[in-house]
Amino acid sequence: MQLQDLVINDIKPLSLNDKVSDLQMLFNQLTYSHIPIQKDGVYLGCISETDVHCFESVKSISECHHTIEGFFVRPTSNWLDVLEAFAQNDSNVMPILDHNNKYLGYYELNDIIHLFNETPFFSEPGGILIVEKGIHDYSFSEISQIVESNDAKLLGAFISKMESDLVRITIKIGNASINDVIHTFRRYSYNIISGHEEDSYIENLKERSQYLDKYLNM
Numbered sequence: 001m002q003l004q005d006l007v008i009n010d011i012k013p014l015s016l017n018d019k020v021s022d023l024q025m026l027f028n029q030l031t032y033s034h035i036p037i038q039k040d041g042v043y044l045g046c047i048s049e050t051d052v053h054c055f056e057s058v059k060s061i062s063e064c065h066h067t068i069e070g071f072f073v074r075p076t077s078n079w080l081d082v083l084e085a086f087a088q089n090d091s092n093v094m095p096i097l098d099h100n101n102k103y104l105g106y107y108e109l110n111d112i113i114h115l116f117n118e119t120p121f122f123s124e125p126g127g128i129l130i131v132e133k134g135i136h137d138y139s140f141s142e143i144s145q146i147v148e149s150n151d152a153k154l155l156g157a158f159i160s161k162m163e164s165d166l167v168r169i170t171i172k173i174g175n176a177s178i179n180d181v182i183h184t185f186r187r188y189s190y191n192i193i194s195g196h197e198e199d200s201y202i203e204n205l206k207e208r209s210q211y212l213d214k215y216l217n218m
Helices: 020-029 061-067 079-089 109-117 140-148 178-187 200-216
Strands: 034-039 042-048 093-097 103-108 127-134 153-163 166-174 191-195
Touching: 020 034, 020 061, 034 093, 034 103, 042 061, 042 093, 079 093, 079 109, 093 109, 103 109, 127 178, 140 153, 140 166, 140 178, 178 191
Parallel strands: none
Antiparallel strands: 034 042, 093 103, 127 166, 127 191, 153 166
């Protein structure tokens, strides 16, 4: 499915001359976090439901124009950029403007997430592995080499956390036992945060530790 197929036009932007009560009524009818606002046919931005309920219903939208957030995407934006825009603006609707800044409609967050779920990273069977290493010590070429050296298929990888001097990478692996891949990552000094298959290395350590405890307590 293409992004163009996901454009929705059932909500027209309200005008600055409309009442706050008009916005409140829309929010009561819909599950959207924001409603687009325009002036003389020109898109200005969106007002959030949280802000709208802070104003008196009889006021005009122009009296709370300082709360308008000017986020949008273009029709040429790829789905990852659109998803990022949703996250950055904490919204579940994303207005779309053409290159003349004409309002074309909006995307709904659930539709974009559904598109994300159709990618092989989610749709293909496999295991999820999260590894961690120094921010200057890892490389995606090395990660790919480690996975493929175990005759596994790398279905996707992304940086899921970056903190201080450490980086955390989430990896989707297909066509292999994830334990074999885990062992190889350890040999390359990666810290294993979690694996969605049983990590036999950790289980073996636990069993040996329990055996040692029983031996020492005899």
